[in-house]
Amino acid sequence: MTPPEEREKVRAQLADNVLYSFPYYDAGSSGQALYTRFFAEYGERMDLVYELLKDTGHPSYGYFVEQGKTVWPERWSAVGDSQIHTCYTGIGAYFIKGFGGIRPDPANPGMKNVIIKPAPVGDLTYANTEFESMYGNIVVNWKREGRGASYHIEIPVNCTAKVYLPSLGKEGVKEAGEMVGVKYLGTEQSEAVGNYVVYRVESGTYDFTVDQMPRIEFPKPLYKGANRSRIGRMNASSMFIETEKLPGFEAFKANDGNPDTCWQAGGVKDQWLEVEWVKPQTFSKVVINEVGNEIKRYKVQAWGGNGWQDLAVGETCGSEKTHAFDAVTASQCRIFIIDASKAASISEFGIF
Incomplete structure (x- = not known):
């Protein structure tokens, strides 16, 4: 379907999507068939699909495992009536045709x-x-x-x-x-x-x-802006699920550039929202946009290889809360919500 002269651009955009701009599964059972055949055979990009397969945050196959599933649920949220949706097992081709290379x-x-x-x-x-x-x-x-x-x-x-x-x-x-x-x-x-x-x-x-x-x-991201969260994968300790088909408050709503969407925690205490990168990033400031004023105590942390390093601490948060600190280079950055009056919501978590 793609004209030969445009294929290199399409492949570059796909790689950027998987690594940076939207590093999540966003296809259902029908789309999985196309994903599988491209990554394992025609596109031969098992390096990209491996980045998706090893994730444990929502939405991913690893998230199913984290939720205690031993079969494939119908929904990426892992909730709902259909808890054995066998059409998703097509990822088995990744192992035989992809990693093993038998075709x-x-x-x-x-x-x-x-x-x-x-x-x-x-x-x-x-x-x-x-x-x-x-x-x-x-x-x-x-x-x-x-x-x-x-x-x-x-x-x-x-x-x-x-x-x-x-x-x-x-x-x-x-x-x-x-x-x-x-x-x-x-x-x-x-x-x-x-x-x-x-x-x-x-x-x-x-x-x-x-x-x-x-x-x-891996190639450099196509995004040239200053906000490092825009090229990372968003993970969270939990999320509020509005409906089984469309959870509504996923972690990736907190770096989509849309102030009208947000991540909402599924709990009150000890909740976290994290950005993870395929390549370490250097940054010296975060901007947190909380929806409302529910957060009572929190930390901004970076992953130091052997543990989390505190970059900033706060009590109340709210909109446009900014923390500046000495520049650090890390593969992960998060806001750790120690306490809140009720489940916190964050519309954007900017990292600069």
Whole structure:
């Protein structure tokens, strides 16, 4: 659907959405099918989807786990009558097709000729994946080892595979069988892992080692403004749920730039609203816009790696409450509400 000349812009915008401007799942069961196929296959951006998968705040799959769910509820809020919405289990493809990289070859339909394109992204240290094809089991197990990695691959009898190994170059790739049945095809750049070294292999079992994998960096945000909260993910200790379909007072309402929306806590004491970034940010001021005047005691804190560091303390808050302090660099910043007369609401939490 996207014209070829516009695809790079669309991909850049999608990456920015996932990392900075709206780093949340905002699709339902139908949208998940498209998300899955793009991230795991066509777009090959498992580095981006991993950032979504490891989150535990609302809305995310990790939030379901935090709420004690062992199945997929219908609503991202995890409330309501439908508590086993199996169409959401499509994310299983992320693990087989994405992290493991086991996929059909588009040029050769079926699984007689397969693509093996693992994605060791983020802080993942290993993946063990297996697919039962009509020709036999296809296995891809990989494990990080220092700057390198090992890859155990099994291809069924009478089948072939095009194998992509994340590596800085061909010279750093070794195979226990001295490359018998292995043909070098070239290299391919990758936004997710940096660089692939590509081989054609026959049926058999292979144990590849890579001495040095590429390192990648996420792109800078498209947003050029001063408010650092606009490029972070909002998390909260709780939220007031107005309706199961549309909770109404999600944490991300506190950095959307709209003064008419807000986050509302689901409790009164020991509540927090947090901004988390994929890259540490430097800031020296926060501006809190509370709806009403319910907050009685609070702290502004930054994550120092081993614990929270107090940047400012206050009693009453209200609108346009500003705290300035010495510049800090941190991956998270939050307002911790120690006490309030009733559940607090914050329309915007600005960080500068």
